[in-house]
Amino acid sequence: MERLARHFALPYAVAERRFTRQAWGRKWVMRRKADKHFGRICQFFDTKKRCCTIYHARPSVCRSFPGEGRCGYYDFLMFERRAQNDPTFVALTNHR
Numbered sequence: 001m002e003r004l005a006r007h008f009a010l011p012y013a014v015a016e017r018r019f020t021r022q023a024w025g026r027k028w029v030m031r032r033k034a035d036k037h038f039g040r041i042c043q044f045f046d047t048k049k050r051c052c053t054i055y056h057a058r059p060s061v062c063r064s065f066p067g068e069g070r071c072g073y074y075d076f077l078m079f080e081r082r083a084q085n086d087p088t089f090v091a092l093t094n095h096r
């Protein structure tokens with residue numbers, strides 16, 4: 001939260017209110033927004049370029065997920081774009 005507040009030059013309490021909410025017994029859950037592919041997605045995700053807009057200020061949970069230093073979804077997305085020979089292809093991780 002401190003990293004996000006610093007990144008956006010906001011007081012800690014404002015950043016906390018603006019970017020997170022309490023849910024599922026957790027103090028901080030990132031707020032989300034609509035996404036045509038996943039329904040809801042992190043508010044910091046660029047839904048056109050399919051990447052993080054605050055990469056250098058991303059929260060610790062994002063830095064450690066999925067337990068490595070790299071973003072698993074990004075690697076998957078780039079792999080699928082190469083495989084499909086389509087730089088705009090959006091890979092889904094689940095189907096409804």
Ligand code: SF4
Nearest residue numbers: 042044045052058062
């Ligand atoms: S890396 Fe984290 S902050 Fe960035 S878009 Fe993904 S979930 Fe959001």
